[in-house]
Every structure is written in C-alpha cells, then in structure tokens.
Amino acid sequence: MPPPLLSRYNFVPRTNLCVVIDILYRGLDPVLGVFTGFLAYYLHENHPRTALPQEQRLIELIRWKWSKWQDARNAHLNAAETTK
Template identity: 65%
Template sequence: MYIISRTMDPVLGVFTGLLAYRLYETHPRTAPPPGDTLSELIRWRWAKWQAQRENLKDESWDEIKKELEAK
C-alpha cells in the first residue's frame, strides 16, 4: 500500500526529512552554536580532506623522485 505512488513516496520522505532538518538548524531554540551547522562542518571536513590529499600527493611524488634518483 502506498500513500501517493510508488515513486513519489521516497521523494516525499526525503523532502520531508530535509525540510525538518532545515527547520531544526534555523529555529532559535534548537539551532546549533555558530560553527556547528552541517554546512560548516562539511566545509571544514572537506578542507581537511583536501589538505591530507595534497600532503599524500606531495609525499608520493617525493618517493618516486627518490626511487628514480637511486637507479
């Protein structure tokens, strides 16, 4: 049994969940402190991941250069 239709029920569920989370983050009583919103946490994690990726890329290039120089 479906509420609306087979394809619209999941869409309605995702929309309702996103709307509820948006209201949770913007309501004055339940809003997280500044710096703890989902978008800020995602930006922080993305920047951290990018920095780790750059360090790994730099380290791997250094290892390749050392191997080539040793030969």
C-alpha cells in the same frame, strides 16, 4: 452478511487508471519522505528556538572534513613528488 466490497480477498478488476495511480503513489512516497526529512533538518538548524551555533552546523562540518581531506591529499601528492 455479504463480504465487504473492497476486501483484499475479493477480486477487484484493476483498470489502467488504478495502475497509474498506484505507480504514482509508489514513486511520490519516497520523494515526499526525503523532502520532509530535509525540511525537518533545515528547520532544526535554523529555527530560532532550536538553532545550533554556527560552528556546530552541518555546513561547517562539511567544510572541516573537506579541508582535512585536501590537506591529506596534498601531503600525499607532495610525498609522491619528492620520491620521484
């Protein structure tokens, strides 16, 4: 029985088209993965069945952290100005 034609142990000459397709797939796979992850998280937060309350969403957490960071930064800058 002859070996399979597309076995990894057989030498298959690679054309330029195969190289281009291989590079394209290697580049698109991470992009597709990230897109799918963002879409899944968006649907998790906004779908009517699984929607989170407004105060538990990611954008509210980011706003809270940003205001906390700004308060700490302003306190540090005010302390630095008072020591001058």
